[in-house]
Amino acid sequence: MKIVVLGAGALGAYYGARWQEAGHDVIYLVRERRAEQLRKNGLHLHSEKGNYKVPNVQIVESPEQIENADLVFLSVKGYHLHGTISWLKPLVQRGAKVLPVLNGMEHLPILQEELGEEAVIGGLAYIIATLDENGHVVHTSPFHDLVFGPLHTSQQPICEELGIACNQANMGGKQSPNILEDIWNKYMFITAFSGITTATNLPIGDIRKSPQTFIITKRILEEMRKLANVHNIQITEEHVEVAFERLKGLDDEMTSSMHQDRRKGLPLEVEHLHGGALRLGDEHNLDMPYTQTIHAMIKPYEAFQK
Numbered sequence: 001m002k003i004v005v006l007g008a009g010a011l012g013a014y015y016g017a018r019w020q021e022a023g024h025d026v027i028y029l030v031r032e033r034r035a036e037q038l039r040k041n042g043l044h045l046h047s048e049k050g051n052y053k054v055p056n057v058q059i060v061e062s063p064e065q066i067e068n069a070d071l072v073f074l075s076v077k078g079y080h081l082h083g084t085i086s087w088l089k090p091l092v093q094r095g096a097k098v099l100p101v102l103n104g105m106e107h108l109p110i111l112q113e114e115l116g117e118e119a120v121i122g123g124l125a126y127i128i129a130t131l132d133e134n135g136h137v138v139h140t141s142p143f144h145d146l147v148f149g150p151l152h153t154s155q156q157p158i159c160e161e162l163g164i165a166c167n168q169a170n171m172g173g174k175q176s177p178n179i180l181e182d183i184w185n186k187y188m189f190i191t192a193f194s195g196i197t198t199a200t201n202l203p204i205g206d207i208r209k210s211p212q213t214f215i216i217t218k219r220i221l222e223e224m225r226k227l228a229n230v231h232n233i234q235i236t237e238e239h240v241e242v243a244f245e246r247l248k249g250l251d252d253e254m255t256s257s258m259h260q261d262r263r264k265g266l267p268l269e270v271e272h273l274h275g276g277a278l279r280l281g282d283e284h285n286l287d288m289p290y291t292q293t294i295h296a297m298i299k300p301y302e303a304f305q306k
């Protein structure tokens, strides 16, 4: 497949490199600073699943340098979404589908509105990865799964092709029969997990030591379930229990990508995740006091610089 990575950060560089390792044609569409870093330091994966040094990193700084592509793997942070639209449009016009793997939900209607419903595939990633000071990927989780599926019937063939590409690559990748439900399910989980770890500035093990604090995650999961339900997505009590059990089972030192960003003094996706949930709740007059409180606690750190 010919895959353009737009957002060659932790996720984009990781999955792009894995596809390249499997023999696919991967182009990194990047801005000036990242282009310089990639040219100077190359692209390396330091991963529990096997280190890899990309032999030939194809870097472009404009979509005009890309004649055509099958897929754009969109992995920017929520606060950078709007800046990608003008680069996505010409690629979509030349036939590419877009697979966004951002956490959250608000990006989907925005992309569908801007690019057309046929262009936007549903996707999400389960991985813990970050970039080090050289711009190399550090992957620390025992999982590196990509889940995707059609949001429009015309996307079935490309999802099948992508399934094959993922099977060839060193990653977990699978097509979901109900990707929208999966995205909501992850949205529920990440709102609780990233919320509590970022607000307290602690990894999950330390939070679990304080039951009064840990129970907040359950309350957020419940609020997010109700939010999904009023949007006609069948997230159930059982999904809440599974997510809560998952939070109980995570390794003590495990934390969210948003908390990692807080530790690094980087901007935070709190508005895309928690702010987005509150806006979706407002549309249905849904009261979400725990999500609202966590959102308010993280807000002062949103644009924190170390």
Ligand SMILES: NC(=O)C1=CN([C@@H]2O[C@H](COP(=O)(O)OP(=O)(O)OC[C@H]3O[C@@H](n4cnc5c(N)ncnc54)[C@H](OP(=O)(O)O)[C@@H]3O)[C@@H](O)[C@H]2O)C=CC1
Pocket: 006, 007, 008, 009, 010, 011, 012, 029, 030, 031, 032, 033, 034, 075, 076, 077, 078, 080, 083, 084, 101, 102, 103, 125, 126, 127, 128, 129, 130, 131, 257, 269
């Ligand atoms: N990291 C993780 O473990 C996980 C992250 N996620 C989600 O995936 C998404 C991406 O996260 P992550 O990979 O960590 O983010 P990173 O910050 O590591 O990477 C985002 C990249 O996007 C680039 N970028 C931003 N705007 C543009 C643009 N207009 N054109 C080109 N490149 C651009 C940035 O480059 P520049 O240097 O130019 O700013 C940066 O390299 C988020 O929504 C996150 O919540 C989901 C699961 C796990």
Ligand SMILES: CC(C)(CO)C(=O)C(=O)O
Pocket: 103, 125, 126, 127, 128, 190, 193, 194, 255, 256, 257, 258
């Ligand atoms: C929960 C996790 C680690 C799963 O991929 C994640 O998505 C994040 O922290 O952003």
